[in-house]
Amino acid sequence: MNGRQHRLLEVPPGVQCFVGDEVRRRRAIERQVLAIFEGWSYEEIIPPLFDYADVFSGPALSARTYSFVGRDGSLLALRPDFTSLLAKIAAGRLGQRPAPLRLYYSGEVLRYELPRAGRQGELFQMGLELLGGEERAADAEVLAVAAECLTAIGAQDWVLALGHVGVFGGLLEGSALDAAQLDALRERVESKSPDGIREVLHATHVAPEVTEAVVKLADLSGGVSVLDDARDAFVDVPAARAAVDDLAGLVAALVEAGLGEHLAIDLGEVRGLDYYTGLVVRIYVRGLGFEVGSGGRYDGLLGRFGRPLPAVGLMFGLDPLAAALEQRPGPEARVPRAATVRDADLGRALVRAIRERAAGTRVRLEAGDEP
């Protein structure tokens, strides 16, 4: 046998197992969330656990994907996310179905990832994708679904932190940064580090006023009024300004729907830039140090599978949701008591148990005679 010596009870890093109330809490959350997805007319897809590796070709994930060679020599991969699989299904099996498509999923994704602040090698995700349809309405819809989920499961002080990658993209339009420079810059914007942004851009040919605009961008976070500041700041950059207006239109609808107090604007949220094309969202619950969910608009992905459609999606991590609700009494407390069925005659015991079950009672079959 290859690999490191280990005892049979040892667990590999990044995997988890749940028992008792941990399971009940997770399943209760899952049931509530999936019922809400159904309630907004989303349809469940059960995608495969593995597929050809090139289905999951996002550069951000490829380094963390478990891939292996199939019998015929093709490179396969365990799913590191659901979105690519749903895009493939929407373009393949569901290719003839007219858009918009409302799809959801619930299950594990697998990644090479050492456990750390909300990251695990095995992550249980519940998410939805809205493919096609009018874009602002679609963005608003998935955020409204997320809001209903957070309210229903009893999360308190939750925040939808919204950004739009088009603002960053607009500011850098025509600046001809190479991939490494863009990556370094994105990391510094993501860290909201003004000095870091200047340091990265100082070494490039980017004009000083563009550098200062990016510094400003990293600072544009807070309540919805941040959008007014952003409009003023980027008045001379049409592409960035258009993205701000786009986000402002969405936010206006959400505020009208009573979600204003749960919104944060964060234009420095530029993670997954090679993937997202518009709205980006991260969902936080106060008291938990990392996000419970995330998502965004990815209009480029379905084209890869031959069915170009705009798309927006969003997912919750089951573990962080469970962790965020840990301090509160959960639905797992309501396990009904079981009726004990016991009879020296096994046949009679089974008859009684089956009768109790038919009446909907929770039973517990005990072997043997009375104690």
Added chain:
Amino acid sequence: MSDGRLTVALSKGRLLAGSEALFLRAGLPFPENEGRRLVVELPDLRFLFVKDMDVPTYVEHGVADCGIAGRDVLLESGSDVYEPVDLGFGRCRLVVARLKGTNHDLHNAATLRVATKYPRVATEHFLSNGVSTEVVRLAGSVEIAPGLGLADCIVDVVETGRTLVENGLEIVTDVATSSARLVVNRAAFHAHREPVKRLIATLAEAAA
């Protein structure tokens, strides 16, 4: 956290004096003579005193809402935290240094042995320059490693450079510059916005 009071993680090491001066300049409370206590509760703020390498960890996990950490430590930890303010103090350089007078080209070695407290930074630096490295991870006194034949060079922080000279070393090249940074947990930044933003603004103003 749950009582609405912010928690700040501070280093017990190199950055402690600068952090204290900054808080006092900002008119913020700071624990006095707490000796060996590692968690200090004041009416408005809770302080955690931890190892400098651990500050980003406490903040990334949200156990602390904010913290003060050197850029060198942040580079090494790779933590996913916001880093909105360069506080200006604790300035130093992360450098590659070797024994003075050795002339062989460090960037042209088959495998270079590097002694350091910064394995991630050191590995990244040499690999990105095409040099295979064997990292000798040390917890301190890194400067003696080349003289004793434990490593070909070191990657370490330098403030004045005196320790290097005393151990017969010379700087070959700079890897990064560092200074104390205010770091903030991402979730606290958004979900606890008002007090966190106030604290950031207060400290930024005092640092300017």
